[in-house]
Amino acid sequence: MNIIVCIKEVPDPQIPPAKFRIDSEAKRILPPEGIPPVINPYDAQAVELALRLKEKHSGKITVLTVGSEASTTVVKHALSMGADEGFILADKSFDGSDSFSIAYILTKAIQKIGNYDLILCGRQAADWDESLTGPLLAENLNVPLLTLAQSVEVSGKEMNVKRGILEGCQFLQVTLPALVTVSNEIGQPRLPSGWGIISAARKKVPVWTATDISVEPSQIGAGAARRVLVKLLSPKRARMCEIITGETPAEAGEKLGERLRQTGVI
Amino acid sequence: MMVSNRGVLVCGELVDGSISSTTRELLAVGRKLSNDLGQSLSTLIIGDKIDDQALELISLGADQVYVTEGPKFYDAPSELYVAIISECCKQLTRSIILIGQTDMGREVAPRLAARLGATVTMDCIELTIETQTKRMLLTKPVYGGNAIAVWASESNKPQIVTLRPRSSMPAVPDPTRKGNVTILSISLDFSMIKSRLVKTAKEEIKGLKLEEAKVVICGGGGIGGKEGFKLLEDLAKVLSGTIGVTRVPCDSGWMPISLEIGQTGRIISPDLYIGIGVSGAPQHMAGCSGSKYIVAINRDIEANIFKEADFGVIGEYTKVLPSLIEKFKNLILT
Numbered sequence: 001m002n003i004i005v006c007i008k009e010v011p012d013p014q015i016p017p018a019k020f021r022i023d024s025e026a027k028r029i030l031p032p033e034g035i036p037p038v039i040n041p042y043d044a045q046a047v048e049l050a051l052r053l054k055e056k057h058s059g060k061i062t063v064l065t066v067g068s069e070a071s072t073t074v075v076k077h078a079l080s081m082g083a084d085e086g087f088i089l090a091d092k093s094f095d096g097s098d099s100f101s102i103a104y105i106l107t108k109a110i111q112k113i114g115n116y117d118l119i120l121c122g123r124q125a126a127d128w129d130e131s132l133t134g135p136l137l138a139e140n141l142n143v144p145l146l147t148l149a150q151s152v153e154v155s156g157k158e159m160n161v162k163r164g165i166l167e168g169c170q171f172l173q174v175t176l177p178a179l180v181t182v183s184n185e186i187g188q189p190r191l192p193s194g195w196g197i198i199s200a201a202r203k204k205v206p207v208w209t210a211t212d213i214s215v216e217p218s219q220i221g222a223g224a225a226r227r228v229l230v231k232l233l234s235p236k237r238a239r240m241c242e243i244i245t246g247e248t249p250a251e252a253g254e255k256l257g258e259r260l261r262q263t264g265v266i
Numbered sequence: 267m268m269v270s271n272r273g274v275l276v277c278g279e280l281v282d283g284s285i286s287s288t289t290r291e292l293l294a295v296g297r298k299l300s301n302d303l304g305q306s307l308s309t310l311i312i313g314d315k316i317d318d319q320a321l322e323l324i325s326l327g328a329d330q331v332y333v334t335e336g337p338k339f340y341d342a343p344s345e346l347y348v349a350i351i352s353e354c355c356k357q358l359t360r361s362i363i364l365i366g367q368t369d370m371g372r373e374v375a376p377r378l379a380a381r382l383g384a385t386v387t388m389d390c391i392e393l394t395i396e397t398q399t400k401r402m403l404l405t406k407p408v409y410g411g412n413a414i415a416v417w418a419s420e421s422n423k424p425q426i427v428t429l430r431p432r433s434s435m436p437a438v439p440d441p442t443r444k445g446n447v448t449i450l451s452i453s454l455d456f457s458m459i460k461s462r463l464v465k466t467a468k469e470e471i472k473g474l475k476l477e478e479a480k481v482v483i484c485g486g487g488g489i490g491g492k493e494g495f496k497l498l499e500d501l502a503k504v505l506s507g508t509i510g511v512t513r514v515p516c517d518s519g520w521m522p523i524s525l526e527i528g529q530t531g532r533i534i535s536p537d538l539y540i541g542i543g544v545s546g547a548p549q550h551m552a553g554c555s556g557s558k559y560i561v562a563i564n565r566d567i568e569a570n571i572f573k574e575a576d577f578g579v580i581g582e583y584t585k586v587l588p589s590l591i592e593k594f595k596n597l598i599l600t
Contacts, residue, residue, distance in 0.1 A: 013410050017548055017570050020412040029409060100380075128408050128415075129529070130388050135376035144345070144460040147373050160464070165340070165369040166532065168524065171464040172343060178460075184513070184530065185523065226385035226423060230403060231416040235548075239560065241575045249581030250589040256561070256579050257593030265538055265559045265577075266505065266594065 001059035001154065003050045004113060005083065005120045006106055006133065007043035009067055009074040012036070013126035027232040029127075039074040042122025044189035046182040047078045049152060050120055051190065057154060059117070060084045064109055066094060066102050072205050079200035080192030086203070087113075091210040096222025099128075103136035105220060108213040110141065118159070119179040123148055134181040144174040150185035271424050274300045275360035277351055278311040278323060279339055279370060285319055287477075288366035290326060290436035292429055295393055296364050297327035297437060299402065302395035305361075310354050310450075312336035312347065317447070324445035326437040332358065334450040343461040344373040352381040353452040360424065362402060364393075367428040375428045384424040387417055391433035402427075410529065411548030432477070432533045432556055469524045474508040476525065481507025482536045484527055484554065487514030488543020488564060488583065495521065497587045498542060504594045510534065512550045528553035542583045546571025563587070 012035050021030040031037070039047075050061045063078040063086040065071050075086035089109050097105065110116065119141070121134035131147075138145035146161040150169060153160045154176070163170045164183055192200070210220070218224060244259055246252035260266050276296045278289040293309065300307040308330040309323045320331040336342075336350045351374060355363060363378070365371040367389045379386035392405035396418070404417045404427060419425050476482060483502040485495055495509065502509050513528060515521040527534055528550040535556035542563045544550065551574055554560070562575040565582050572578045579586050 011409070013549070015412075017412055017573070020409070022413050029413065099386075123530075126410060129406075129410065131372060132376045132379075132386065132388065135373065136380050139377055139380035145373070145377070146461065147344075148369075164523065165466070166524075168466070168468040170340070170466045173462045173464055174460055184517065188517075226421060227387065227404075227417045227419040229415060230418050231414075232408075233414045233416070235407070235411060235414050237573055239574055239576050241562070241572045241578045243572070243578050243580060245580075249579070249585035252579045252581055253563075253586035253588070253590035254593045256563075256577060256586070257590050257597060259577060260538075260559075260561070261597050265561075266597070 001053060001057040001118065002062070002116045003053060003059060003118045003120060004062045004064060004110055004116050005043070005046050005050050005078065006137070007047065007063055007065050007074055007078055008040045008122075008125050009037045009065065009071050010040045010125055010127045012038045013041060022232055022234055024232055027229050037074075039077050040122050040125045042124060042126070042182060042184065044077075044081075045184060045186045046120040046122050047081050047083060048189040049149075049182050049186050051082045053118070053152065053154060062086070062113060064089065064106060066090070066097070066105050069207060075205045076200045077192065079203055080196040081190055082196055086205045088205055088207045089213065090207050093210050093217060093221050096225060097220050098225040098227065099130055099132035100136060100226060101220045101224050103133050103140055105213070105215060106133070106137055107140040108215050109208060112208075112213050117176045119143070119177070121179070121181050123181045123183045131181070134179060138179040141179065144178040146172055146174065146178060147181045148183045149180045150183055152180060271359045271361035271422070273305045273360045274303070274307050274362045274364065275355070275358060276307070276309045276328070277363065277365045277374070278309050279366060279368060280311060280313055280316065280319060281339070283319070285322055285326070286366070287436060288368055288429070288431045291431065291434045292364045292366060293323070293327045294437035295429060295434050299362060299393060299395060303400065306330065308332060308358065308360065310334065310351065310358070312350055313338065320447045322439065324447075325439040325441050325443050327443070329445045331445065331447045332450045333447060334452060339370055340466055341463070343459065343463045344370060345461050346459050348374050348377045348381070349454055349458060350452065352378050353454065354450050355382055357450060357452070363424060363426045365426065365428045367430045371428045375426050379426045382424055382426070384426045385419045385421065386426040388428045389430050390427050391430050393427060393429070407552060411552040430533060432535050469522065471524065476508060476510050476527065476532050476534055479508040479534070480536055481505040481538045482510045482527070482534055482540070482554070482557070483507055484510040484512065484539060484541045484544055485515060485521070486512040486541065486544030486550075488545070489515065489520070490543070492520040494584070497584065501540070501587055501591050501594070504591055504598065505538070507536075507538070512544055512547070541571050541575070542587070544571050545569045546574055
């Protein structure tokens with residue numbers, strides 16, 4: 001079973017809100033000091049799912065990311081978890097690409113790799129929270145799409161997916177090849193093993209440029225973007241917290257009850 | 267020749283035969299956009315024998331309602347609705363298409379955008395028309411809610427937008443409104459539908475639905491385990507409220523996923539939200555920041571939730587709650 005996992009490097013979503021800085025002038029996020037970027041957590045879960053499927057059905061796991069040469073860190077992370085090979089898609093002309101262009105770049109790379117049974121993406125990226133790349137990629141490749149997967153079972157060419165919905169779940173079935181977006185219910189991604197780290201360190205991560213995957217220049221970069229970012233702001237915090245104190249936590253609890261009655265909350 | 271796109275279209279959802287609350291919110295937002303643009307508002311609904319619902323959509327603000335045949339939402343794979351809606355949109359050539367950020371909308375919107383060559387922006391909380399330029403400004407939380415982005419499109423491509431549930435007030439019905447209902451017939455190639463829906467399993471929700479509760483008691487990772495929720499249930503009982511959770515209790519298997527509040531769960535706006543052992547990560551607050559009052563009980567003074575709450579107690583919940591419950595009991599009895 002050949003699996004391609006699309007991953008993305010994002011600022012650590014666990015950054016405490018107090019450390020989150022925005023440069024509104026430049027309309028961008030300032031990288032928080034001392035907190036390195038990470039593999040998008042949902043993408044790490046997609047890698048985890050790929051590894052579990054490979055353990056059952058054998059095969060090969062290829063990891064792809066659109067980024068810069070610095071993205072080697074997240075690709076190596078996936079390799080150290082157990083992925084077989086990784087490629088970085090990087091080119092100056094990719095700068096400013098929107099989700100349509102990113103999906104297009106990934107499409108071209110996936111077509112170059114060819115011979116895949118399953119493509120996995122995280123359900124959304126922790127930076128722009130769009131959840132567009134996976135569905136757009138499925139449209140481009142004309143393969144069935146299954147989103148918000150909580151569990152995936154493969155038997156031969158048939159795949160069963162449990163998709164999370166607000167009121168419960170749906171069970172869907174498709175014939176491979178297909179594209180699945182992975183949700184957090186898949187479970188914790190494994191930590192890289194010592195051997196994994198050593199073998200990942202030895203692997204080369206080739207960089208493919210625009211020419212390597214023959215992309216149309218008109219389809220990529222800021223010029224192709226279908227919308228513009230007008231503003232990037234900090235969220236308004238309209239509330240001021242009144243801290244209720246007491247001699248003991250129990251007394252504070254009682255006073256909180258009183259205060260809520262006083263102010264008409266209850 | 268290219269047909270120029272004009273007008274606003276709401277893709278409506280019927281839930282158990284009724285117009286969903288999200289559709290009502292989309293109609294209110296769509297009406298405002300249409301008025302500001304001086305264009306018409308239409309609504310597309312899928313179903314059979316839904317004349318009453320079509321008329322209700324007119325009272326809720328639609329100038330035209332388009333009805334097309336198809337199975338009930340969630341009775342077929344999303345893919346089928348993508349096909350139906352995109353065929354309808356190709357006929358209707360509207361410039362703005364509004365969809366709810368629902369289980370269906372999440373999957374339909376991006377694929378529709380690919381098929382129509384449209385722009386798409388997911389999970390918006392506000393849509394306005396800029397007075398001078400007449401372009402639509404789309405406001406959307408990003409970075410898990412740590413930042414707010416405002417997007418605009420300058421191209422003449424149709425724009426697809428999904429709107430976060432409960433980010434806007436629902437449309438108020440006006441039975442005197444006039445409009446017309448049109449049946450749209452489309453031809454579909456069913457061989458293109460590649461996924462099969464085996465079954466949909468809906469979880470039975472005991473008691474109040476989270477979205478409808480006036481009081482929500484929310485437990486986070488700080489509760490420490492399944493047992494701790496008993497105390498929260500007692501509190502919910504006194505206030506006739508219900509229980510919600512953050513992601514940690516779901517991921518740890520203490521509580522069902524269906525109770526999750528936040529970006530990846532339910533969006534609520536009760537009169538009173540009490541967060542207990544909740545750190546207040548933006549991804550969670552995205553689901554409850556619309557609450558009228560937010561109360562936080564947490565032993566960690568540094569917890570982000572205190573920055574977003576109206577009232578707070580710093581302390582161990584196991585010590586704070588019993589006296590709070592007693593106090594409420596006394597207050598409610600007197």
